[in-house]
Amino acid sequence: MLWTKINHITRRAGRGFLRRPALYLVSVFTLAAAFLSFAATVTAAANLDHLLSRWLGSAEITVYLSNDVIQERMGLLASAVSDISGVAAVKTRTGREAREDLALGLGDQGDMARTLPETAFPASLDISLTQAAARDQKLRNELAQRLRRLDMVSSVETYDDWFERLSALTLVSRMAAWGLGLVALAVAILVVAAVIRTGVASRAKEIEVLRLVGATERYVRLPFLLEGILQGLIAMSLALLSLRGLTSYVEGVTGQVLPLLGSGALVRLPAIACLVLLLGSCFAGFIGALVSVGALRRA
Amino acid sequence: MNGKSHHGQPAHAYLPAIGFRRVSRFYKPEKAALFDVSFDVLPGEFVYISGSSGAGKSTALRLMYGAEGPDTGAVLFGGHDLRNLHPTAVALLRRRLGVVFQDYRLVPELTAAQNIALPLEVDGVRHAEISVRVEEMLEAVGLPGIGKELASSLSGGEQQRVAIARALVRHPEILLADEPTGNLDVYNANFVLDLLEEKAAAGTTVVLATHDRMLMAARPHRVMAFERGRLLGANHSQAEAIAAPCVPRAG
Structure with a gap:
């Protein structure tokens, strides 16, 4: 019914x-x-x-180094930075590696990046932060300030603007x-x-x-x-x-x-x-x- | 009770199919469409409601099927006072009656079969059964095979027969017909009246509103005559109707 x-x-x-x-x-x-x-x-x-x-989960600070920094000193710096509180991992990247990363990222247009001189890409340290540090802007800024004071550091990018x-x-x-x-x-x-x-x-x-x-x-x-x-x-x-x-x-x-x-x-x-x-x-x-x-x- | 009900009418041993108790209906304050009307229609009776245009026939019918309510008095339907009923209960009571109108009131966009099926759909009858009963009704009203035609494409006579089929398809206890032959030729009018009398003979209460004296003369039944909203005589049986001097019994 x-x-x-x-x-x-x-x-x-x-x-x-x-x-x-x-x-x-x-x-x-x-x-x-x-x-x-x-x-x-x-x-x-x-x-x-x-x-x-x-971005927050994989927050990084990129430390661009002066062009005259040799690879050995990069290693020492990376080791020292990795001991700082709030740092999860540090990866070194030479100018050549940075250029290759960009070329890979561009895919078919990658060859264009490979024609650029290696010196156009400064060596860098890619610092991954812990979750707690990533979400703490004050901590990130303090860390960036400490890094900027080092001689071999050209600039520090915290991506805060982004x-x-x-x-x-x-x-x-x-x-x-x-x-x-x-x-x-x-x-x-x-x-x-x-x-x-x-x-x-x-x-x-x-x-x-x-x-x-x-x-x-x-x-x-x-x-x-x-x-x-x-x-x-x-x-x-x-x-x-x-x-x-x-x-x-x-x-x-x-x-x-x-x-x-x-x-x-x-x-x-x-x-x-x-x-x-x-x-x-x-x-x-x-x-x-x-x-x-x-x-x-x-x- | 001294033989009177609380409405001031004689108390009867029977339960009327339809009862009016001192019913008045005003569309304008100074002019009554119905005034102080009381009567009973017994189960199985065939009754004419007669009178000229504006006498109150259609108003009486509308009150019977609950399309409107009285301003004073009570309308009883199967013993139920319609004033005391919830609209849903009134709707359920309407399922016990069939109504036929002079203007047919078919849904023009639907086919003849769909029009006839509407009451059965409301009752929740299954489609297979609806098809069978609709076909039976179409045969009963002499229109087999026109089920798929749109109502708007039928002639006046055919439309009236479809309207009657719709009114009869659920085998109602009471059939109310408002000038059902008013727009029909003699052949179709006789066909419709034969059908209504056949249903009355089978136990259906039939109330037919008409102003056609020839019709009443040709097919004699109890007559309730209205004039300017007043009932000229209230009869409770065929015998009383014949005896009542102010209400002419046709034939």
Whole structure:
């Protein structure tokens, strides 16, 4: 009995779709565009967050040495630095190694880097910090100050500027994601409400007849609510599929740059986030439909 | 109780299919669509509600199926006072009756079969059974094979028969018909009336609102005559109807 009623209600909702397919298509694609903007911004924020975490997790201080420092003294310096508190590891890098690293990073264009003179790449110490030190800006600055005082040190790069920029960008992207989320929610509610309202108006006769033959208000309204939920669900499904394609495309375009930035691959929305978005879109569709069938009740 | 109910009407041993107790309905303060109307319709009865345009026939019918409520008085449906019922309970009571309108009230975008199936869908009947019962009803109203045609593409007579099929498909206890033959030719009108009388003979209570005296004369049943919102006579049985001087019994 229940299944039969669900079947009838689903069929009535389907009739609503079939009666005005163009309107529903416009509605679904409008919602999909809004949802895609939102989901893409969430993905961008997640990627920036991921990048920031990786940078913080593998925080380094690069100590550029004077050109006249010989390899033996580099070894001694590295050994001394590795004993300092907060330092996890120290790696020496000669000018030639630095040039080769760049060439490898550039891939097909690497040969161009190999034509440059070795002296264009100063020798350096790449100092990896412990997790605690990496997240302690004061400690990093103190360490950098100590290193700058050494004769053989030309300059010290702590990458603080980059961290600050990336942190700010991450914050902005998170705020944009929240803002777009609210906009997408409002758009979804308004669009679904408008479509359902026209549906209610165009099916006024059917609603009147249903009431005459003993349909309860719930029976009259459920198909419209289902239509709203389906609009949200289909639109979000389209948005997530588009996002998947978009992410793959961006990954293809930025494939060579990402390793240089310290990020292996783009972060995709996890399944649980997709599920939450799908449920959220159903909720938005439901609320939009509820607004319109509320008017139906008052009528 | 001195033989009277609390509504001031005679207490009866039977439970009326439909009962009006001092019902008034005002659309304008100074003009009553119905005024102080009381009557009973017994189970299985075939009753005419007669009167000219604006006499109150349609208002009486709308009150019977709960489309609107009385301003004063009570409308009883199977012993239930509609005023005391939750809208859901009113909806469930409507499933016990069928309603036929002069303007058919079909959903033009649906096929004939889909229109007839609506009450069964509301009842939660399975699709396989719906198909069988709809086909049976189409045959009963003399329209086999038109199930897939859109209601809007049918002639007036066909639409009225489909509307009757929709009203009868769930075998209602009560059938309310508002001028069901008003837009029909003689052949279709007789077909519809034969069908309604057949259902009444099978135990369905039929209330037919009409202003057509010829019809009432040709097919005699109890008549409740309305004029300017007032019932000219309230009869509780066929015998009383015949005896009542102010209510002409046709035929």
